[in-house]
Amino acid sequence: xxxxxxxxxxxxxxxxxxxxxxxxxxxxxxxxxxxxxxxxxxxxxxxxxxxxxxxxxxxxxxxxxxxxxxxxxxxxxxxxxxxxxxxxxxxxxxxxxxxxxxxxxxxxxxxxxxxxxxxxxxxxxxxxxxxxxxxxxxxxxxxxxxxxxxxxxxxxxxxxxxxxxxxxxxxxxxxxxxxxxxxxxxxxxxxxxxxxxxxxxxxxxxxxxxxxxxxxxxxxxxxxxxxxxxxxxxxxxxxxxxxxxxxxxxxxxxxxxxxxxxxxxxxxxxxxxxxxxxxxxxxxxxxxxxxxxxxxxxxxxxxxxxxxxxxxxxxxxxxxxxxxxxxxxxx
Amino acid sequence: xxxxxxxxxxxxxxxxxxxxxxxxxxxxxxxxxxxxxxxxxxxxxxxxxxxxxxxxxxxxxxxxxxxxxxxxxxxxxxxxxxxxxxxxxxxxxxxxxxxxxxxxxxxxxxxxxxxxxxxxxxxxxxxxxxxxxxxxxxxxxxxxxxxxxxxxxxxxxxxxxxxxxxxxxxxxxxxxxxxxxxxxxxxxxxxxxxxxxxxxxxxxxxxxxxxxxxxxxxxxxxxxxxxxxxxxxxxxxxxxxxxxxxxxxxxxxxxxxxxxxxxxxxxxxxxxxxxxxxxxxxxxxxxxxxxxxxxxxxxxxxxxxxxxxxxxxxxxxxxxxxxxxxxxxxx
Numbered sequence: 229x230x231x232x233x234x235x236x237x238x239x240x241x242x243x244x245x246x247x248x249x250x251x252x253x254x255x256x257x258x259x260x261x262x263x264x265x266x267x268x269x270x271x272x273x274x275x276x277x278x279x280x281x282x283x284x285x286x287x288x289x290x291x292x293x294x295x296x297x298x299x300x301x302x303x304x305x306x307x308x309x310x311x312x313x314x315x316x317x318x319x320x321x322x323x324x325x326x327x328x329x330x331x332x333x334x335x336x337x338x339x340x341x342x343x344x345x346x347x348x349x350x351x352x353x354x355x356x357x358x359x360x361x362x363x364x365x366x367x368x369x370x371x372x373x374x375x376x377x378x379x380x381x382x383x384x385x386x387x388x389x390x391x392x393x394x395x396x397x398x399x400x401x402x403x404x405x406x407x408x409x410x411x412x413x414x415x416x417x418x419x420x421x422x423x424x425x426x427x428x429x430x431x432x433x434x435x436x437x438x439x440x441x442x443x444x445x446x447x448x449x450x451x452x453x454x455x456x457x458x459x460x461x462x463x464x465x466x467x468x469x470x471x472x473x474x475x476x477x478x479x480x481x482x483x484x485x486x487x488x489x490x491x492x493x494x495x496x497x498x499x500x501x502x503x504x505x506x507x508x509x510x511x512x513x514x515x516x517x518x519x520x521x522x523x524x525x526x527x528x529x530x531x532x533x534x535x536x537x538x539x540x541x542x543x544x545x546x547x548x549x550x551x552x553x554x555x556x557x558x559x
Numbered sequence: 560x561x562x563x564x565x566x567x568x569x570x571x572x573x574x575x576x577x578x579x580x581x582x583x584x585x586x587x588x589x590x591x592x593x594x595x596x597x598x599x600x601x602x603x604x605x606x607x608x609x610x611x612x613x614x615x616x617x618x619x620x621x622x623x624x625x626x627x628x629x630x631x632x633x634x635x636x637x638x639x640x641x642x643x644x645x646x647x648x649x650x651x652x653x654x655x656x657x658x659x660x661x662x663x664x665x666x667x668x669x670x671x672x673x674x675x676x677x678x679x680x681x682x683x684x685x686x687x688x689x690x691x692x693x694x695x696x697x698x699x700x701x702x703x704x705x706x707x708x709x710x711x712x713x714x715x716x717x718x719x720x721x722x723x724x725x726x727x728x729x730x731x732x733x734x735x736x737x738x739x740x741x742x743x744x745x746x747x748x749x750x751x752x753x754x755x756x757x758x759x760x761x762x763x764x765x766x767x768x769x770x771x772x773x774x775x776x777x778x779x780x781x782x783x784x785x786x787x788x789x790x791x792x793x794x795x796x797x798x799x800x801x802x803x804x805x806x807x808x809x810x811x812x813x814x815x816x817x818x819x820x821x822x823x824x825x826x827x828x829x830x831x832x833x834x835x836x837x838x839x840x841x842x843x844x845x846x847x848x849x850x851x852x853x854x855x856x857x858x859x860x861x862x863x864x865x866x867x868x869x870x871x872x873x874x875x876x877x878x879x880x881x882x883x884x885x886x887x888x889x890x
Contacts, residue, residue: 349683356851373851374855375677
């Protein structure tokens, strides 16, 4: 197969080098042998390779402008597999740049370890009132704010994909009572219960901690709206490692200012970057993480390539590749 | 036994009520039966009870002024057991207020769960660069600072008492390589190695994360001095849940400002509260927690009373009580 890897023009930490490729290929074995691989980091390199490429690998922010209409015109004729090295592909929509019959793979799974640790950290920060302490520190105020152990406390995780499942597992290991919410409910070993989105309004009033970890789709946009934020019990804490568009950011800031929520740890925003002067910078008891929760440069690219080869194995065996992205569904 | 409980005058969250006592006594069984128990929250109540009290229970900040010279004079004649509901008793020294032959018990153990969770949180915050992100947020700056998964990373924990052991165990469960440092080294299940203080200078250059969790004694005061802070590798992170006096706070701030350390999460300071205008409030990449890391009001007093009765059991059985505090050693 002719595989083209399009790297970012200026980000060595996220550049797939021939050496990284060879190491991953060695781990993958037979399925990685016999391919013709090209690497580029500029539009000229992309243009030279895309006409013959059967598979394309790259970050969505790198691929999007290159794939956007009117270019490439005509559609890449040989392309049948696109592996985007991101988990959430919401801002690649609409997917009309994808040749009919070409398969889209996302990178779900590579983020699980780091995101699980970040999610656990966020819940522990909320339980120890770190967001409020940081606000106190900004004002030079020494004020005891007693926290609590999370063992036995209630955490609701919206989304049980790779990220949400990792957070749920970490929280369950500390003895938390985890409720999962997902589109198609099914029992999960880290959750005492898993419910569908229709049960969300019933679950929220019993959630001391709420973690958003689902993809952004037409069905989830604005999921945590103002009404639902105020369905959470007074003193609850909210974390978001999914997408900024999942929640009503203004309503969340209102709830923090009013003391209805005790704290928030947000890794994602709408828009990003947060504009200068936006109230997210200064809202009390709100911690801003600049969309880095799930990324660990030391393991990101090796994990990504392992996921790619794992999907090639599935395709070679005639099985559905685990990372196949459904443009209609949005994840 | 005549047991007197001296409560804080104004802190319901940390008041041992007769109801709490009765619940703990019911859990403890026979060893809790037959005692004459008095409760007070003011100096008059203390004065009325201390003359006959054989056992005394209270927070160190409550007991210190009541026990300080010249009062009580003469020394409490019947007193033979003092249970201080704190783990670190450094600021009760000198211990000349203790009648000769009276036994001092500390509250080591009640903090373990919350402190272990806080310690894990602090390490995860350092690994995700939260201290630097909070500093960026203060300045309204959106800057990606890639973190890392802690699995396989090196954490050194100084002190393997109840707090340090709890942190080490939590970190080991996430796959960290934990080195323990303690006065009397012995293998520990959460640590890949345990060394004595004489090996500290050898261990520090290999410590990506450093956790201080030991008591403050003449031997540990200033343990992490300027020279040792700069023995840590560039980019290391430091957390302190022990005592402020364990480290050179000015040198730590210098190391953060110089970028030698990537972050610090401190729960303890010297002095406390941090004075207005102190640079600890504004040093970049430094998170201030107001000495609340180990406290969980929901479980603190029940756990404390369980520990007290557990020690009564040991004494009744003629065994050394596990919480006996050695004034000469300082823990």
